[in-house]
Amino acid sequence: MQSQKSFAKDQTSGILYLVPTPIGNLGDMTFRSVETLKKVDVIASEDTRNTQKLLNHFDIETKQISFHEYNTRQRVPELVKRLLDGENIAQVSDAGMPSISDPGHDLVVACIKQHISVVPLPGANAGLTALIASGLSPQPFYFFGFLNRKQTEQKQQLEKLVNKEETLIIYEAPHRLKKTLTNMNTIFGEERQAVLCRELTKKFEEFLRGSLQELLTWATENEIRGEFVIIVEGNQHASQASTEALPAMSLEDQITNLISAGEKPNDAIKQVAKLRGLRKQDVYATYHHLRDSE
Incomplete structure (x- = not known):
């Protein structure tokens, strides 16, 4: 000691x-x-x-x-x-x-x-400053900081965070925001509530509150400027079985989102299969309509 x-x-x-x-x-x-x-x-x-x-x-x-x-x-x-x-x-x-x-x-x-x-x-401190004004539960919280810049590693990190019950605090640069929100939509689900906190303490300070899907739409339709803190609602169903905690997004939409974010189709299919606990062949067949969809 x-x-x-x-x-x-x-x-x-x-x-x-x-x-x-x-x-x-x-x-x-x-x-x-x-x-x-x-x-x-x-x-x-x-x-x-x-x-x-x-x-x-x-x-x-x-x-x-x-x-x-x-x-x-x-x-x-x-x-x-x-x-x-x-x-x-x-x-x-x-x-x-x-x-x-x-x-x-x-x-x-x-x-x-x-x-x-x-x-x-x-x-x-940017994280706590954003948290107390977010409107999401301020405690308990889980501070993560910056996610990995590489697509595959970032998705792996998000998969580890998906069942966290604590409010998440994540930092992100403007040029990576859209891809990060795309990955969050795919892994956390479109309806998970979150807040984008931009330009904290500065003249153009802004808080964007809504679902991850709404925030992704905003990021797609607007010019993105300034450093961001992303506050994400904790998983309210983390105690349920992992299959019940999967995002509400359809299998095809999950794959499409990953492809839109720059993932190759086969890699996107493999990613969704792993996330959902399904065989890659079955996911491939469903996505390409080779058999009746789910």
């Missing part, structure tokens, strides 16, 4: 501060966060150019060092050494809480192993 007294006076090493930054509105920066960034010896930033804009706005002159997913192996030992030598370091991501969808977690783990105090500051 390890005990951390964050502000003990007899500490010989420095402190790693995890400082949240605004997700869009600079007014969401806290007084404590600004003060911390001013007093530390260095700021470890995911993107120094992006963070410099924030520092300029608040007249913060502290020097930065880059710390991102491509230099983690080099930077973690370097930052830990500086902390052990007594320097105080603030770690920030491009937006929101550090360690969420960025390499900050690796640094936290390394610091804990060296008995270096890790002090988190509260602040902006």
